Amino acid sequence: MKFDIITIFPNIFDGFLTESLLARAQKLGIIKIGIHNLRKWTTDRHQKVDDKPFGGGVGMVMKVEPIFKAVRSLRPDKKTRVILFSPRGKKLDQKTAKRLSKYQQLILICGRYEGVDERVAEYIANEVISIGDYVLNGGEVATIVVIEAVSRMIPGFIAKQESALKFDHAQYTRPEIVEIKKGGKIKRLKVPAVLLSGDHAKIEKWRKKHGALT
Template sequence: MRIDILTLFPEMFTGVLSSSILGKASEKEIVEFHISNFRDFSESKHGTVDDTPYGGGGGMVLKPDPLFRAVESMSTDKKPRVILMCPQGVPYHQKLAEELAQEEHLVFICGHYEGYDERIREHLVTDEISIGDYVLTGGELAAMVVIDSVVRLQPGALGNQISAVEDSFSTGLLEYPHYTRPAEFRGWKVPDILLSGHHANIEKWRLKESLRRTSMRRPDLLEKLELTAEMKKLLAELEEEKKLEDKS
């Protein structure tokens, strides 16, 4: 996979892309990062990339020409998926991460200032993505979030690819609780079933705990999920357990 990042602040990405999973994926040549300052594509002698909006109003708006030239300068065989990080975009979620992970070439546009010339949205980008209903100074941090979530899904990026499959949201449920050594810490014990070695019972326990955690913390996820017969049975058990707790 090739990932191009268009930003006015390339230095923000240096540490992030060279560390942890992203850095290892780059070293293994699983992903190839290219960071460009789109100010370099401005025809202005001062490298101007923004201007005041037509019709008046506060703030500055990113001009279309530097960004169009930056994307068009990329020599690739296949047309890239061009992603605009902005609060007006679709809310980001795991299924979209999995979809983007199948692409060969992604381009992220990270803006600053008041906004973008509308012709960038209409004629250059293929996707607009938001990572949440809040305001950031620019699109760089949002792009880092999306890039991290996409690269970790690439085959070989993680030491254990099962981890990516079982992560929260990948299955539609929040992840079950994890424990490691010691078996008892300050009087708090690891659940006996995890020490039993009975893999079928462990898997059932994990599914039940995922359902428990999801129903408590993100019941909206259950509404979107197509429940299996086993899930329905476990949810009924959880409901009975809750009734008993309320009575006690």
């Protein structure tokens, strides 16, 4: 799987994509990540990627042509999915991440400013994704979220594939009792006794009950 990121802030990705499991997966050739500066596909001296909105309004809008050229130069084919990020897009969930993991290439377009000329959503992107009902400064954080969620669905990315899809139950580790001072009093924080019982049927039942945080 190849992820191709189109952004005007390529340095944002430094660090995040070169640490931990994402770094390992790239070393092993499980995933590849290309970071492309959109300004490379501009033709003017100032490398302009934005312009004023038609009809008036505040701020600037990202132009179609550099994005069109960038996507075309990354040679999308039938096994490519072109994704635009927008808070108005379809909300990302686990099912979407799994579906996207079946493509050979994802081209991820990061918006900035007041957004992206709508023709990118209409004619260039295959789908428009939001990572939640809030407005971010740009699509870069959304890109990182998608890369991480999708990568976890790719065989070999994490050691125990069965844990890739699970929304885990509550977890505890050593020590069995932790003492903390709260409001001048010592509180003893204990691990639920059932988890120390060795009774696997009871543990399984407890885990099912303690799946979601409230």
